[in-house]
Amino acid sequence: MQGTVDGFSYGTVTPVTAYVMACLGAALGLRCITRSLRNDKSWKPGWLALGAASIGCGIWTMHFIAMIGFQVEESRIRYDVGLTVLSLAVAIAVVGIGVLAVGYRGASTTTLVIAGTFTGLGVAAMHYIGMAAIRLNGSLRYEVRTVALSVLIAVVAATAALWAAVAIRGFLTSLAASLVMGVAVTGMHYTGMAAVSVHLHGAAGSPDVGDSAHSLLLPMLIGPVLFLALAGVVVMFDPMLVLGDGDWNRTASRRRGPGPRTEPPAWSGSAFEAPPKATDRRAYEPGAPGRRNG
Template identity: 35%
Template sequence: MILHGVHDHYLVVLSIVVATIASFTALSLAERVRDSRERARRLWLAAAAMALGGGIWSMHFVAMLAFSMPGMPIRYDLAPTLGSLAIAIGFTGGGLSLINWSRPSLKRTLAAGLLIGAGITGMHYLGMAAMQMGAALSYDPAWVALSIIIALGAATAAVWLATREQQVGRRAAAAAVMGVAIAGMHYTGMAAATFTQTAMRVDAADGVASLGQTFLATAISLVTLVVLLLALGAAQLERLLTAGARREAGLRFFATLNDRLFASGDATDAMTAATALLGTELRASRCAYADVDSDGDRFWIRSDYTAPGSKARPGNIS
């Protein structure tokens, strides 16, 4: 006999909220990835993978707990459940690592989206396989294919958005769309599932998740939201500290420039001091003052700073 499950609407909404906040957090952390370099970038990449991958898994598990079949207890095998979490975080981290954050390309964006989408798909169906109940599980291939398409599309859109600058309002709107899309993949995958009774008797029921399921789903959601909010707080704090450090560096630069200009004996000395200081500050190979001819085709370098290993080119240049 084919069994028909029901969903607790409270937990369905909660799962979408978790997916949306996870998406917003990941997009916010991606901004720190773009602005960071080397070790700091790797740390923010790991944080973004944890936020998006862990958030998607949390959404998935809450949505699984939202599902019940009247009169039939459903349990979850711990090993594949934890395996699905590892897949979600691992594939998300791998996908984000593929991106050239300094100069994003379409090829790498698509590759990252496909990898993350594959991870989301694998997480979902491994999580489904963790279900232990008195029913056999089978899938409709058409619905499975649709769920995979949604997963790949949502993941690619997430990657594309993560590589672009966004104001908070647009980021929130994008996160809402992503959250609905990610949750939509899960519920499409659930629509693909058919449960056929095997050994256990099924009685009439109230059509909502049990108190235990609701409590567990709420607890998982709260823990996830706390972690995501801490990640957002860390990103905001780091952004403020970085902005403060940049302002301090700017003030220090102008103070040093002012001192050197006052100490200069003439205009040539002042230009030499300014080009040397600016070139050093910008880590440029060459920095110079130049007069441009009226025809705009030639210019004459008057003061030329060059970094060690670079050749000076004073004089007339066409």
């Protein structure tokens, strides 16, 4: 017996919210990766890790917000906790590998193809691991060609995201890229959901294992959403990301003024950038070697 599947039981609320979270994670991730490439003094591993975690959390949050709207009329749905947590770990890990690859090896065609394919397959794995966590009075079946299309969308989206991370620097262009990435990631999810059908097991009933969507997914979403909020705070308070390289340098020059200095400039770095050492102060003393006196 076929079950009646409804992927939009809350109307447009869940798909729109899922899209917004995918865009937010992509936007924060792109800005963090951009920041890692802007200044050699920055702690690159920290920015790359923050960017990868932001994108991974955005993708996972998008998936399970969308899943809150997924219902089968003839059966209640529950979720296996272990597989749900595993899907989050997979999302962050595979995006992290792809981001580290392009962050350290650059955006060569070979690197992008390999890293994008691996990351895209990982994102698809995250989606289907999340689907495997579903417990209901029946079994899920998939239409193979639609699944293949969803995997292809994931690979293309991941490759485009990694390319944008190293090739796009401006704020507005990064914002536009994140909106496109949100469309691609959300499109991958709903393409995968279009492949799903449910075969019910006899009489209507409820699974006796797992937690309901509201008791498991809503509390679990709090952590990734809070993480994205904290990542947003880090990005917002980093001067090089707010102003950009050129504007930041011009602002710093106006603050210093044209005259000679006898004190080192105030440190205005970020959470992933170390302050100057005390020994560096000698470079600003009058008569110091290499210092140009006014």
